Structures are given as C-alpha cells and as structure tokens.
Amino acid sequence: MGIVNVTPDSFSDGGRFFATDAAVGHALELAAAGAVALDVGGESTRPGADPVDVAEDLRRIVPVIGELAAAVGAGVAISVDTTKPEVARAALAAGATIVNDVTGGRDPELLATVADHDAGVVLMHMQGEPRTMQLAPHYDDVVVEVGDYLAARVDAAVVAGIARDAIVADPGIGFGKTAHHNRVLLAHLGELAERAGVPLLVGVSRKRMLVDIVGEDLDARDDATLATTVLAFVQGAAIVRVHDVSRSVAAAAWLDTIATNGKEAA
Ligand code: PMM
Numbered sequence: 088m089g090i091v092n093v094t095p096d097s098f099s100d101g102g103r104f105f106a107t108d109a110a111v112g113h114a115l116e117l118a119a120a121g122a123v124a125l126d127v128g129g130e131s132t133r134p135g136a137d138p139v140d141v142a143e144d145l146r147r148i149v150p151v152i153g154e155l156a157a158a159v160g161a162g163v164a165i166s167v168d169t170t171k172p173e174v175a176r177a178a179l180a181a182g183a184t185i186v187n188d189v190t191g192g193r194d195p196e197l198l199a200t201v202a203d204h205d206a207g208v209v210l211m212h213m214q215g216e217p218r219t220m221q222l223a224p225h226y227d228d229v230v231v232e233v234g235d236y237l238a239a240r241v242d243a244a245v246v247a248g249i250a251r252d253a254i255v256a257d258p259g260i261g262f263g264k265t266a267h268h269n270r271v272l273l274a275h276l277g278e279l280a281e282r283a284g285v286p287l288l289v290g291v292s293r294k295r296m297l298v299d300i301v302g303e304d305l306d307a308r309d310d311a312t313l314a315t316t317v318l319a320f321v322q323g324a325a326i327v328r329v330h331d332v333s334r335s336v337a338a339a340a341w342l343d344t345i346a347t348n349g350k351e352a353a
Pocket residue numbers: 090092097098099131132133168187188189209211257259260288289290291292328
C-alpha cells in the first residue's frame with residue numbers, strides 16, 4: 088500500500104504533495120512501482136498533529152481520489168485514510184473502495200458507511216488519540232491487549248454488516264506505543280494475526296521508531312523501513328503501508344524467491 092499524504096504538515100514528505108496535481112502524479116508513480124493500493128489521507132495523524140475540519144479534508148482528498156479512480160487500472164485499489172464518516176462517504180462516492188481507519192471503527196457511523204458501500208476496511212489499534220497518545224502509553228501485555236482489541240473491532244465491523252474477508256487489521260505501530268511496545272508487536276505479528284482473525288497490515292515507514300535508530304536522513308529511514316518490511320512479511324503480515332513502494336516491492340520479490348528456493352531445496 089503506497090502512502091499519498093495530501094497534507095501541508097506531513098512529517099514524512101514535508102507537504103510537497105499538497106497540490107492535487109502533485110498528489111495524483113506521486114500516487115501514479117507509486118502504482119507504477121507496484122503498489123496494489125493507494126492510501127490517500129488529508130489529515131495528519133502524527134503525534135501532536137492538529138485536527139482538520141471536514142470541509143478542508145474534503146477539499147484536499149476528493150479531487151485526488153476522483154482523478155486517481157479515473158486513471159488507475161482495476162489492479163490498484165484506492166483507500167481513504169480517515170476516521171470521519173462524512174469523509175469516508177465522499178471518498179467512496181469518488182471512487183475509493185477501502186476505508187483505512189486509525190481508530191479501528193470506533194465511530195459506528197463509519198462502519199455503517201463502509202457496509203453500505205460494500206467497501207473494504209482497515210481497522211487499526213490506537214491507544215488514546217493522536218494529540219496525546221505518546222504521553223504515557225501503558226500495557227500489561229501489549230500483544231494480548233492489541234490482539235484482543237483488534238478481534239473485538241473485527242467483530243464490531245462484522246456486526247455492522249461488513250464481510251469478514253473485506254477486513255484487515257493493523258497493530259498501529261507508533262500509535263500510543265513506546266519503542267519497546269513497537270518492537271514487541273513487530274516480533275509477534277503472527278500471534279496478532281491469529282488473535283485478530285483477519286490478515287494484518289503493518290505501517291512502519293519512516294516512523295519515529297526508525298528515526299531513533301538511524302536519524303532523520305530520508306535515505307537511511309527508507310533503508311530502515313525496508314528492514315521492517317522484510318521483518319513484517321517474514322512474521323506473517325499480508326500488506327505493508329510504505330512511502331517508497333519500489334524498494335518494498337523489490338524486497339518482497341527477493342524474499343519470495345529466496346524463501347521459495349530454500350523450501351524447494353529442502
Ligand atoms: N500510520 C499513519 C497514518 N495512517 N494507517 C494505518 N492503517 N497504519 C499506520 O501505521 C498508519 C496509518 C502515520 O504515518 P504517515 O503520516 O506516514 O502516513
């Protein structure tokens with residue numbers, strides 16, 4: 088899944104893709120690089136970010152989604168990164184087919200909207216809310232708590248009328264978690280997927296946990312992202328959400344070749 092942030096304050100692309108044309112052009116590059124989904128978001132969820140009102144969010148994302156829906160082939164899905172039912176509804180009407188909700192469908196209206204449109208949904212775990220989530224994250228057992236939360240959210244989505252095979256769960260790396268929590272979750276993706284009962288999506292691309300290891304340099308952050316892409320796939324994740332799609336696609340293909348050859352030789 089390629090990240091298309093249509094925000095002026097995105098920490099990872101410095102707001103360079105704020106203009107519709109630039110966002111569409113960037114998204115099409117990600118599709119050409121092998122993305123199977125393009126995740127379009129108009130509101131930053133990074134820690135401490137200010138909320139964006141519905142009208143501004145719609146101004147940012149609807150034109151981008153409309154243009155992308157007309158431009159990409161059937162093999163590429165358009166996803167909208169939102170927690171707001173009104174934004175989800177407009178995005179689905181404009182051609183998106185997936186809603187990526189970082190609150191895991193806490194708002195029943197958002198789940199009902201997804202169900203109404205026969206759309207897919209990504210349900211992510213977050214402790215607290217973006218403004219305050221990094222102040223004092225606490226878990227007794229992060230794998231059990233995140234896994235059980237995701238299972239409960241999947242059940243709520245199914246009750247709301249969303250098909251189970253249209254649901255993906257996400258442990259929410261960096262969302263109300265310390266570096267230690269993030270590492271424990273990444274090391275237990277298989278157990279998390281089992282607890283959630285649906286495939287997992289993982290987003291680590293360019294995040295703070297990597298900056299803490301390799302520093303701010305973008306190239307180094309993309310290299311470190313690649314390490315987490317490989318780790319995520321080895322641990323059983325189904326999808327990774329990344330900025331640099333071509334590197335992750337190449338790594339996934341190499342991983343596949345190496346692992347397949349290894350199994351055939353055994
Ligand atoms: N991370 C961000 C935004 N949306 N959605 C999902 N499902 N998973 C994530 O990890 C996630 C997300 C924040 O990162 P960005 O600002 O680079 O998009």
